[in-house]
Amino acid sequence: MKTFDWKEKLLTVLFWLAALAVVGILFSIIGYIVWKGIAVVNLDFILEAPSRAGREGGISIAIVGTVYLTAVSLAIATPLGVGTAIYLEEYARRRSKFAYLVNLTSETLAGVPSIVFGLFGFVFFVIFLGMGWSVLSGSLTLAIMLLPTITRTAQEAILAVPHEYRENSLALGASKWQTVSRIIIPSALPGIVTGIILSIGRAVGETAAVILTAGSSLGMPGGLFDPARTMSVHLYILATEGISLERAFGTAFLIVILVIVINYFANLSLYRLSHSRNNR
Amino acid sequence: MLIDEAGGEMSRDYFAGNDADLVRRKLIEKIIEKLLMFSAGISILAIVLISLFIFAQGLPLISEIGIRSFLFSLDWSPSRGEFGIGAMFIGSLVVTFSALLWAVPLSLTVAIFMAEIAPAKIGEIMAGIVELLAGIPSVVYGFFGLIIIVPFIRNNLGGNGMSVLAGAFILGIMILPTIINISRDSIVAVPREYKESSLALGATYYQTISRVLVPAAKSGIITAIILGTGRAIGETMAVVMVTGNAAIIPENILFPVRTMTSNIVLEMGYAVGDHQAALFATGIVLFVFIVVLNLVINILKAVKRNENI
Known part of the structure; x- marks a missing residue:
């Protein structure tokens, strides 16, 4: 009996150490990048355009590129993803072939490596549709990548809406779409928003697909058909081509901060979701 | 019979406005359903297009040099036309x-x-x-x-x-x-x-x-x-x-x-x-x-x- 106690204690320590290792990994990565990057970042770094291929100046262009691509891709993916979720949960028959196929392809899309999306975006949007390396090509490619996340989170949120809401609304004489648009979507909104916020994080960080579809031009993107460079692509080029380690740290710092802020908001809306569920 | 029909007409009018209105609303509902179905179809379309375009670009080369030598040949030198990704x-x-x-x-x-x-x-x-x-x-x-x-x-x-x-x-x-x-x-x-x-x-x-x-x-x-x-x-x-x-x-x-x-x-x-x-x-x-x-x-x-x- 004594030896048993010993083993159990040792195992407990091991489990705690494993958890600690994961915490340690996260904090050493974030800590190091913040420590090295915070000295580089100031208002000029954010507002100035890069010069001499990024050796000098700031990263304003990359910030604009990131915001531009993220906004356009979300503007495309959000209605499609939420629409898909509504169709699957509210309209499609449970065991219909179509719904099964949508779920299956959506799952497959979620697993396809980003470089494959990049290849597809390059040959389809950039070459075949003649959009060139542009904000639009990049955003459309990104939109397809974001679709599964937005769909799945919206599906879960819609599923969590109590059944009585639908029945009450329909019993009051509301039509299907009235029920969906005035009852279900508002009730599911926190979950839908979480999906959108998570997608922002993915869009900001995506590199492989973006570099093949939006290009890596250092010009300021003026319109949808201009090429653009995102912060992630900028960081990749600065670091691997040995252009400026200092500016790479600054860029990495801004990306990490952005990711932390995005995560915070995603958790906030998740919290609100579970909170409203508990109050029910 | 007559009364029944008249009554039916009357109650429909009473609950749902006139006929044209009802038809219009039903049409809108139908259009919305089709739109939602279309957005659901995008995932399928995306997978089909991705497979189609990537296979169209890459498959001819694989069939030309053979899947086995493409996958397992260790000779990757594009300038000499050797494409083994082993x-x-x-x-x-x-x-x-x-x-x-x-x-x-x-x-x-x-x-x-x-x-x-x-x-x-x-x-x-x-x-x-x-x-x-x-x-x-x-x-x-x-x-x-x-x-x-x-x-x-x-x-x-x-x-x-x-x-x-x-x-x-x-x-x-x-x-x-x-x-x-x-x-x-x-x-x-x-x-x-x-x-x-x-x-x-x-x-x-x-x-x-x-x-x-x-x-x-x-x-x-x-x-x-x-x-x-x-x-x-x-x-x-x-x-x-x-x-x-x-x-x-x-x-x-x-x-x-x-x-x-x-x-x-x-x-x-x-x-x-x-x-x-x-x-x-x-x-x-x-x-x-x-x-x-x-x-x-x-x-x-x-x-x-x-x-x-």
């Missing part, structure tokens, strides 16, 4: 396997910790930590690897630092969240009675975990590992930044290595003609890999469903 194919497998080797045991330990051992508050904090780990972009992981891990390996273990080991370390970190989250969920989903019965029979806490909870959560854990494998095979930016990218078969873990994904991102910028086709063919291999992994997961799900019935 070294990259093995490179991807080696880096992925080495990453799984340490990431799977650590992830499962942490998943069990979060599901069963940690106090609720600590479990919540860990969930936040894992979320954040999942949110950090691969290029940031790659940058960290390049600045910290590569020099560390160079100075302490030898070689130039850009190596299988550096790739395996960074990649392992990146797949932690995938494996942790899914296996934790499947452990949490094990019915409470299983655990209670085991404890009531006099099993210790850890006996219950290793002989009851983990076996019961087996299919979820396998799914987690498969998804982690898929993520590792497909990962590009982090790997390309830390593995040195030499298209050779590494003799040991301190050797540089080039993966299939790295090969695409490194050469896509300037590749033309057959060379570009060969990169698309590499994309086909990746795509097929992921589809097969997904299939396995779906089969697992189906088996699990049958077991439950």
